[in-house]
Amino acid sequence: MVSAMHTVTLIPGDGIGPEITAAAVRVIETSGVPIHWDRQLAGMAALEKFGTPLPEETLESFRRNKVALKAPLTTPVGGGYRSVNVTLRQEFDLFANVRPALSFEGTQARFDNVNLVTVRENTEGLYAGIEHFIKAEGKTIAAESIALVTRTGCERIVDYAFRYARQTGRKKVAIVHKANILKCTSGLFLEIGREVAKRYPDIECEDRIVDACAMQMVMDPGQFDVIVTTNLFGDILSDLASGLVGGLGLTAGANIGREAAMFEAVHGSAPDIAGKGIANPTALIMAGVMMLEHLGEQAAARRIEQAVRAVIKEGKHVTPDLKPGSTCTTQEMADAIVARLQS
Ligand code: NAD
Helix, strand or coil: CCCCCEEEEEECCCCCHHHHHHHHHHHHHHCCCCEEEEECCCCHHHHHHHCCCCCHHHHHHHHHHCEEEECCCCCCCCCCCCCHHHHHHHHCCCCEEEEEEECCCCCCCCCCCCEEEEEEECCCEEEEEEEEEEEECCEEEEEEEEEECCHHHHHHHHHHHHHHHHHCCCCEEEEEECCCCCCCHHHHHHHHHHHHHCCCCCCEEEEEEHHHHHHHHHHCHHHCCEEEECHHHHHHHHHHHHHHCCCHHHCEEEEECCCCEEEEECCCCCCCCCCCCCCCCHHHHHHHHHHHHHCCCHHHHHHHHHHHHHHHHHCCCCCCCCCCCCCCCHHHHHHHHHHHHHC
């Protein structure tokens, strides 16, 4: 059956962004799924051309298409610019940040049995952007930041995590918090989390304190299935999970709202290797896999994932972050994945 044409907002991003975007687009197109790419700028590339890191045209395109594949953006330092990523998440109410960490055979990661998904609340908590300096006699003497946690926000993210677990055949959800110290914000999250869990008797629920959870993830990640947590804890734990499976070059994330969804690599624009052609394209390709699943293109998603896994397992065409000393380029790794898909 031939799929209908999908239109996707494509943001090639900054730093290594354009290099890995070219690779990901080529791989996704090889899968045969018909996609019209609506290319838009954001980040430094947009700031240079339009004088703003998030032009109205880009917002309009995403509003229209409701699906975006976004490469990493460099957040301009100073100038009063807010992070474009944070703005996009809040503007489109992309409340769930879903970050799978799956072991890849053939990597030199610490573990080979990691298969966990972090579901991070994406719009509230300490990232709500409510902060200010306190000045006295012209001098900054303190800084204050407010963590905003709402009943609605907690309920929808925990419910999303349990529904996700059920739909993907997962068995267990860990509610991660710091309610022993942050009695109000983390306390409310835990209380509502436990209430929501009762609606899902088929899914095991446990709660863990974030610091102990971090230690247990490093010692024995195989015990985790789905983790649901607030914004800051989720940000840190999902990067930790990326480290468990071999680094930031491998992991992707989805930002899901009621109406729109944006797919991205977990890593940033990697200015230290930008322009060298050696960035690992896997994370953005895996973001493309998550996007295809969202678009209902499960068969193509599986084929791409299998091709990526085969190339990494074989180890001949992988970038230096996966095999120190390798001279394989982003393009050569993408060529190998394309060849697998075509074979
Ligand atoms: P980073 O993720 O860009 O880089 C951290 C390290 O990982 C670097 O050594 C880099 O070379 C390496 N790395 C990252 N991706 C890689 C890949 N695909 N292949 C090989 N190596 C890779 O983090 P940073 O240096 O802290 O941030 C750089 C910029 O990216 C900052 O402006 C930051 O704000 C931005 N950022 C954007 C996003 C996003 O758009 N989603 C996420 C994180 C950081």
